[in-house]
Amino acid sequence: MSPMNDDQLNDALADLRAELSIEPSPEFAAKVRRQIDAEPERRGWNVWAWTGVAATCGIAVVAGALWMRSGDEIVVTPTVTPSVTTTIASTQTQTPTPVATTAQTTSPTPVTSLQQTVNAVRTTRIATAAPPKEKVLEVMVPPDQLLVIRQLMSNVRETSRREGPPSRTLIDPTTGELIPAKPIEIPLITIEPLPGAEGRSGGRQ
Amino acid sequence: MNLASELTGNLLSVERDDVREFEARLADSSALAIRVAYGVVRNRQDAEDVAQEAFARAYRRFASLRDRERFRGWLVRMTWRLAIDHIRSRKRRQNREDALMAITPQAGDLTEDTAASERTARLWKAIDQLPDRLRVVIVLTSIEGHGVKEVAALLGAAEGTIKSRMFEARQKLREALQ
Numbered sequence: 001m002s003p004m005n006d007d008q009l010n011d012a013l014a015d016l017r018a019e020l021s022i023e024p025s026p027e028f029a030a031k032v033r034r035q036i037d038a039e040p041e042r043r044g045w046n047v048w049a050w051t052g053v054a055a056t057c058g059i060a061v062v063a064g065a066l067w068m069r070s071g072d073e074i075v076v077t078p079t080v081t082p083s084v085t086t087t088i089a090s091t092q093t094q095t096p097t098p099v100a101t102t103a104q105t106t107s108p109t110p111v112t113s114l115q116q117t118v119n120a121v122r123t124t125r126i127a128t129a130a131p132p133k134e135k136v137l138e139v140m141v142p143p144d145q146l147l148v149i150r151q152l153m154s155n156v157r158e159t160s161r162r163e164g165p166p167s168r169t170l171i172d173p174t175t176g177e178l179i180p181a182k183p184i185e186i187p188l189i190t191i192e193p194l195p196g197a198e199g200r201s202g203g204r205q
Numbered sequence: 206m207n208l209a210s211e212l213t214g215n216l217l218s219v220e221r222d223d224v225r226e227f228e229a230r231l232a233d234s235s236a237l238a239i240r241v242a243y244g245v246v247r248n249r250q251d252a253e254d255v256a257q258e259a260f261a262r263a264y265r266r267f268a269s270l271r272d273r274e275r276f277r278g279w280l281v282r283m284t285w286r287l288a289i290d291h292i293r294s295r296k297r298r299q300n301r302e303d304a305l306m307a308i309t310p311q312a313g314d315l316t317e318d319t320a321a322s323e324r325t326a327r328l329w330k331a332i333d334q335l336p337d338r339l340r341v342v343i344v345l346t347s348i349e350g351h352g353v354k355e356v357a358a359l360l361g362a363a364e365g366t367i368k369s370r371m372f373e374a375r376q377k378l379r380e381a382l383q
Contacts, residue, residue: 012327015328016332021348
């Protein structure tokens with residue numbers, strides 16, 4: 001089958017042109033006007049919808065900002081000891097006594113097994129008690145020490161901001177001006193061959 | 206006359222001007238919109254529905270269309286998109302192809318020459334297989350004797366781009382119709 005030549009294609013496109021030369025029906029303009037007249041209701045609904053969306057976004061932003069700010073605060077709790085320490089301490093204090101007695105009277109095997117279980121309990125409790133997420137930094141400080149720590153931190157910040165005068169060693173005592181820095185002198189480095197290394201090139205020929 | 210009533214009067218007069226101008230555009234461009242839609246949906250009633258929706262959208266944005274000289278281009282692109290959506294949403298493509306294969310000449314729609322009708326049906330089928338960017342060029346050049354310059358203005362593209370698309374489209378059509 002031969003490909004269509006230009007004339008045949010032009011004829012086909014001319015038919016296409018003829019088919020596309022349709023005219024709008026007489027009632028077309030009236031239909032458009034009717035649809036446009038029915039628009040205001042939809043437009044009103046859109047305004048309310050957009051207002052609702054904007055309000056929701058605003059509330060979400062404010063809530064997010066508040067939540068972020070609350071995350072930065074230092075939480076001071078009167079119960080100082082964290083749960084991890086408590087569990088380990090209780091395990092350590094309770095178990096040794098019976099272990100020691102059984103170890104003295106009977107065989108050493110139960111002792112090791114008991115110690116193993118203690119260790120196992122310890123490790124599992126540590127593993128379970130350790131918080132998986134470290135989003136909020138909690139500093140456990142007694143309230144009476146907190147004030148002192150805050151004062152110390154503010155003092156440190158203030159002293160770090162101060163800009164002192166340049167060092168006295170850089171100022172000429174007679175003129176009172178800054179002494180220009182001397183260029184650094186680096187002595188020449190001479191590389192001497194190692195004893196007994198003469199004649200070796202080190203490379204493979 | 207106080208300021209508020211004067212302002213309201215001005216706004217109303219601006220709105221009246223907009224409406225008058227839109228009416229003029231509607232009379233001027235409705236045939237173009239329907240033809241563009243027909244080039245995609247291939248059904249007169251559907252084409253009118255699509256064009257009607259395009260004009261309704263155009264009216265909504267008419268006040269904000271700064272360059273009103275580009276209204277026709279904007280309308281053509283909007284109509285084309287709506288027509289494509291129309292086809293996709295109703296999944297009429299298959300039915301249309303079937304209808305084209307079993308085509309019967311209608312008064313005013315097709316020429317009386319059966320051979321020409323068959324040729325046109327084959328051409329439509331070939332046009333449907335073209336990518337969108339080529340199809341729109343072929344349809345627009347077949348409407349109202351648009352040349353490359355007019356099509357470029359309607360699509361907001363460079364004339365060189367339209368020329369190369371025309372060339373590519375004709376080549377693909379020739380291959381499809383062989």
